Amino acid sequence: MSLRPTLDFLLYQWLGAESLNQRARFADHSRETFDAVLDTCERIAREKYAPFNRTVDTQEPHFDGEKVILPQATHDAQKAYAASGMLSAAQDYEVGGMQLPYTVEAAANAFFAMASVSMGSGLLTVGNANLLMVHGTEAQKDVFAKNEFSGRFSGTMCLSEPQAGSSLSDVVTRAVPDGADFEADPLGPRYRLKGNKMWISAGEHELTDNIIHLVLAKIPGPDGKLIPGTRGISLFIVPKKMVDTEGRLTGVRNDVALAGLNHKLGWRGTTNTLLNFGEGKYPVNGEAGAVGYLVGKPHEGLRCMFHMMNEARIGVGTAATMLGMAGYYASLDYAKNRPQGRPITGAGKDASAPQSRIIEHADVKRMLLAQKSYCEGALALELYCARLVDEHHTGEAAAADEARLLLEVLTPIAKSWPSEWCLEANSLAIQVHGGYGYTRDFPVEQYWRDNRLNMIHEGTHGIQAMDLLGRKVLMEGGRGLELLAARINATIDRASQVPELAAHANALGKALQHVGSATKAAWATGQPGEALANAVPYMQAFGHTVLAWIWLDVALAALQADATKSIAATAGKLGAARYFYHYELPKIDAWLKVVETRDLTCADLAEESF
Amino acid sequence: MSLRPTLDFLLYQWLGAESLNQRARFADHSRETFDAVLDTCERIAREKYAPFNRTVDTQEPHFDGEKVILPQATHDAQKAYAASGMLSAAQDYEVGGMQLPYTVEAAANAFFAMASVSMGSGLLTVGNANLLMVHGTEAQKDVFAKNEFSGRFSGTMCLSEPQAGSSLSDVVTRAVPDGADFEADPLGPRYRLKGNKMWISAGEHELTDNIIHLVLAKIPGPDGKLIPGTRGISLFIVPKKMVDTEGRLTGVRNDVALAGLNHKLGWRGTTNTLLNFGEGKYPVNGEAGAVGYLVGKPHEGLRCMFHMMNEARIGVGTAATMLGMAGYYASLDYAKNRPQGRPITGAGKDASAPQSRIIEHADVKRMLLAQKSYCEGALALELYCARLVDEHHTGEAAAADEARLLLEVLTPIAKSWPSEWCLEANSLAIQVHGGYGYTRDFPVEQYWRDNRLNMIHEGTHGIQAMDLLGRKVLMEGGRGLELLAARINATIDRASQVPELAAHANALGKALQHVGSATKAAWATGQPGEALANAVPYMQAFGHTVLAWIWLDVALAALQADATKSIAATAGKLGAARYFYHYELPKIDAWLKVVETRDLTCADLAEESF
Known part of the structure; x- marks a missing residue:
């Protein structure tokens, strides 16, 4: 199985990515340049990544007392990736980038x-550097971002x-001015940081010459106390090794020490670390305290950090999606080749018939089609959001603003939905393999373990749900939700004209109304405690509705591109859409029931009754 | 958290297990003797099992070329278990048993x-020996079962x-008579077996003096050919080491060889093996072929094997349940002790307030209550089924027959439901832990990995679903389903009289009707291919309906035992029941929709469209 036809269809047939070259920023681009990027990445992934996926799982990072050791394959892969130019692909020509649309970068x-x-x-590196390109000084961009x-x-x-x-809001890492001349440092106002940071991915390794930490910390007030809440948070650049104004290593180690590697269930190709900042293990100029350079203004650290949240969350959603896709392809391949059992005919089973391949069994097909509908649907959603990022960055003012607000509403779904349902896809991929899927001789158990991270990092499921129902659907007077509804209704209108999609369009219309009325009912009392008690079921229903919309829109594009349905993939897309409407969308009523009744069964149960 | 109060409530308050001593077989028993067994097992589990659960995960079984090595802790645990008398607890006094009811054994x-x-x-050992006690000869019981x-x-x-x-039906292991006098062997008709067996748990180890394999194989007909289908299957005792008629090892190794250990995602405390029978590695009397003794009559092997299926499946269901429970307790403990964030009050969050423990957050409570409702509900179901086993074995004729038929219908649920939903509970336990749950420093990731096996072994989810919709609800003219409906309706009638349960009773009545009408609609065309295409969604809906019934019945018992609700656990049981009715039972409509419309979206999609 190749991902490429699916990706090409979504990019070009569905999203019309090619037409991005009508914009000044992308004027030098064309389908050919986009394809060249996809070709390169597909090749590097095939040659330098895929063969070593099990290696990085079994040869977990370890600390030998001085250095963190990673498999050679990881060094080779990251070199190849950097050499491809992808790290700066989205950047301006003048800083060495290729002004690639984010849509194509994400793909x-x-x-x-x-x-x-x-x-x-x-x-992470790209997100870090992107943030500095927006909020950093020229020196910070030159010294840190460009080297990233x-x-x-x-x-x-x-x-x-x-x-x-x-x-x-409970961050207690402290940052205090480093000397009287702290504001005069050419790399930015210089502070000394002390504190511990947990769950830091790629926090320590030898893959690159230096590691640039972006650290949230609080600058104490005149009374020496930290400001409570998130308002007090500032953002700092803390390099692992000190650099001069040309970005050269000075030979001085900064006071950032590895306190421990986390030993994880999966996702073992990257270190995940506990880092101690400023404990005095590596004093700088004889003094304990990690040297950090302020980014942006004091107390605006979270705002700067949130700048990159959308893309980071689309990144996590895409990771979850592609893990699901990897499992789908593996189980599809297995199902096409594994003989076992016999198909049920009208009269039952005939034991003297030759064995069938398991893809001939209806329940195996169900498990495969569910995976297809989850993963291809999620991929479409991620690319749709990526396209909104491009619109936000390069569209005309009104369209850009609309894209911004749509992204606010869709990002919690883009992050959470694949992390839940493409994990379920991975479980189905194991199930298709039977006992073999439970062994480490097949790749699917690793996909499942790896994917379990995605509901946790970059904002847990619960955090995403609070963000969606507590903030995103309310912000700007609910305009984000209205914009989304308008787009969904536009798809419904078009699909209503197409006989084989009209029933789906009707179902989607009802689902959208139900989500809308449930949103109102959740907030009817104006009490956050009542509205948000069922934020996760709300997000599940919202997500399924969004995915139903995405599938309807994709199905329209598939029929438009192949009206006679002569291509097998067209029937596949229509089948996956149909699966989603028949098997998945009806689930939303159960989720919304507790939302609209503001059910407090869970919230009200006393602790001692658990 | 202790399991004991929950177990005691279910056994004594709900199931009235104490009254089993009114039966002749259990006349010497009492609540005291039952409690003594529970005390002993609780203690051995606490001392010899729990402390080593991570040990057996990290020190996976390995083969040193001669022997399979397991951690010492496993040897110690199994010795302690055997010393407790639990292996023969259910047996007659005359064979050294304690005539313990199965209900108490399972608990x-x-x-x-x-x-x-x-x-x-x-x-496995008990199941194996139980089978021989029913189908074996006196010599087979004495030599094999009693030593087990x-x-x-x-x-x-x-x-x-x-x-x-x-x-x-595709088993190809062959069994041919071993010499002209093959029928004269005191241990049973003697055959020579050749073939390979996969997924054999505990297939090779040094924990016991000998391993008694019960092996399905086919005896070729006069033409040398194997009979197609399952009709041709016979059952054989194949000891790893040859024994004499006194059960002593003769010093001769039988021709059974370890071909490989499976390296699993979890469940690593036991070996899982590929065994070669009769490949000639250990010839017996100079001849290749594993010596096997026929059990029962030729061609009736599957019937013998199915004799123990109910208990084996209740065992798997209980294992899945208890893994879920272990995760529930771990995450409950974590949630009670981990400070993080602040509760949402009417006015939102107050950053200057002290941190709350995470059990104070509504979404964490939701995840805990979901686990409680899945796992305690599943435990109740397993014990209910265990009680039916006792009824089947010791009840009066009509009641025994009713219990038999109810078990036929409920066993697929007892096996499949916990394997799906207590796995989901384990995922929620990880989620409650946040990032810590994804590390191997906490136990929950292992529970999740271990539990993933249960949807696969002892009949996959798909197999259970075909068994339920294709056989169990149809057998004996649908009388099993009628019996179950009668019991459910009896609970509904009682609950309708109780104000706080009346709404649940009403909902359950509708669910039961829906399952009934969907069953008819699935079979309306009489085509197995149409009825069974959605057997898994059917089983999911059926399972949720059964669990809703179990919870309603448990809630009734809780109110009966504590009408004033002065005990915190009573509110807990009512809350878990309420959770199940509000959050879970409404899901059945979506599952049944595809069943009753005989939706062929999946079955009809062409292979090339995936």
Whole structure:
């Protein structure tokens, strides 16, 4: 199975990505240049990533007392990725980029997520550098961001702390001015940081010359106290090794120490670390405290960080999607080749008939079609969101603003939906394999383990749901939800004219109304405690409705491209859409029931009754 | 958290297990003797199993070229288990048993499944020996079964083959008479077996003096050909080491060789093996071929094997349940102790308030209550089925027959439902832990990995569903389903009188009607291919309806025992029941929709369209 035909269809037939070259920024591009990027990434993923996916699982990162050791394959893969130019693909020509649309960048990165999600393709590094390109000074861009784009340095995001987890308002890492001249440092106002950061991916390794940590910390007030809540948070660049204004290593190690590697269920190609900042293990100029350079203004750290949240969350959603896709392809291949049992005919089974391949069994087909509908649907959603990012960045003012607001509403779904349903797809891929799927001789158990991370990192499922129902559908007077509804209704209108999609269109219309009325009912009392008690079931129903819309829109495009349905893939898309409407969309009523009744069964149960 | 109060409530308050001593077979028993068994098992599980659950995961079985090496802890645990007398607990006094009801045996074994499911408590050995006590000759009972009950030998079940998996009709292991005097062997008609058996749990180890394999094989007809289908299957005792008529090892190894250990995703405390029978590695009397003794009559092997299926499937269901429970308790403990974030009050969050423990967050409570409702509900179902086994074995004729038929219908649910939903509970337990749940420093990721096996072994989900919709609800003119409906309606009638349960009773009545009408609609055309295409969604809906019934019945018992609700656990049971009715039962409509419309979206999609 090749991902490419699916990707090509979504990019060109469905999203019309080719036409992005009508915009000034992308004027030099064409389907040919896009395809060249996809070809390169597909090849590197096939040659440098996929063959080593099990290697990075079994040869987990370990610390030898001085260095963190990763398999040679990971070094080779990251070199090849950097050499491809993908780290700076989206950047301006003048900083060495190729001004590639994000839509195509996201599509190209999908190959790496499918081949070996945890070896990493540089999403963190790119996100880190992108943030600096927006909020950093010229010197910060030159010294840090550009060296990240070249692959010489890599980047991290240091948000969580052991005692605070998702609760960023409780960050206690302190940053105090480093000397009287702290504001005069050419790399930015210089502070000393002390604190511990947990769950830091790629926090320590030898893959690059340096690691650029972006760290959230609080600058104490005049009374020495930290400002409570998230308002007090500022953002700092903390390099692992000190650099001069030309980006050269000075030979001085910064006071950032590895406190421990987390030993994970999966996703073992990357380190995940606990880092101690400023504990004095590596004093700088004889003094404990990690040197950090302020990014942007004090107390605006979270705002800067959130700047990159949309793309990071689309990245996680795409990773979850592609893990699901990898399992789908593996189980489809297995089902086509594994003989076992016999098909049920009108009269039951005939034991003297030759064995069938298991893809001939209806229940195996059900498990395969469910995977297809989850994973291809999720991929379409991620690419749709990526296309909105491009619109936000390069569209005309009104369209750009609309894209921004749509992204606000869709991002929690783009992050959460694949992390739940493409994980379910991985479980089905195991089930298709039977006992073999439970062994480490087949790849599907690893996909399932790897994918379990995605509901946790970059904002847990619960956090995404609170964000959606508590903020996104309310913001700007509910305009985001209205914009989304308008797009969904436009698809419904078109599909209503197509005989084989009219019933789906009707079902989607009802689902949309139900989500809308449930949103109102959830907030009818105006009490956040009542509205948000069932934020996760709300998000599940919202997500299924969005995916139903995506499938209807994709089905329309498939019929438009192949009206006579002469291509097998067209029937596949229509079948996956039909599966989604018959088997999945009806689930939303159960989820919305507790939302619209503001059911407090869970919230009200006393602790001692559990 | 202790399992004991929940178990005690279900056994004594709900199922009235104490009154089993009114039956002749159990006349010497009392609540005291039952409690003594539970105490002993709880203690052994706590001391010999639980502390080593991670050990057996990390120190996976390996073959050193001669022997399979397991951790010392596994040897110690199995010795302690055998010493407790549990292997023969259900047997007659005259063979050294304690004539313990199966209900209590199953409850007592739950402690081991929760403490370390894969170290094993002897379910296979007991099942193997039980089968021989029913179908074996006196010599077979004395030589094999009794040595299994004492813990001197252990047992396996050898059904699957590498090329056939779930499709037993394709078994090709051959059994031919061993010499002209083959019928004269005191241990039973003697055959020589050749073939390969896959997925054999506990197939090779040094935990016991000998391993007694029960092997399905085909005796060729006069033309040398195997009879197609399952009719041709016979059952054989194949000991790893040859024994004399006193059960002593003769010093001769039988021709059974370990061909490979399966390296699994979880459940690593037990070996899972590929065994070669009769390849000539260990010739007996200079001849290749594993010596096997026929059990029962030729060609009746499957019937003998199915004799123990109900208990084996209840065992798997209980294992899945207890893995879920272990995760529930771990995440409940974590949630009560982990401070993070702040509760949402009417006005939103107050960042200056002290951190709450995460059990104070509504979404965490939702995830905990879901686990409680899945796992305690599943435990109740398993114990209910165990009680039916006792009724089947010791009840008066009509009641015994009713219990038999109810077990036929409920067994697919008892096996499949916990394997799906207590796995989901394990995923929620990870989610409650956040990032910590994804590390191997906490136990929940292992529970999740271990539990993934249960949808696969002892009949996959798909097999259970075909069994339910294709056989069990139809057999004896649908009388099993009628019996179940009568019991459910009896619960509904009682609950309708109780104000706080009346709405649940009403909902259950509708669900039962829906399952009934969907069953008819599925078979309306009489075409198995149409009825069974959605057998799994049918089983899911059926299972949720059964669990809703179980919860309603448990809630009635809870109110009966504590009408003033002065005990915190009573509110817990009512809350879990309420959760199930509000959040879970409404899901059945979506599942049944495809069943009653005989939806062929999946079955009809052409292979090339995937």
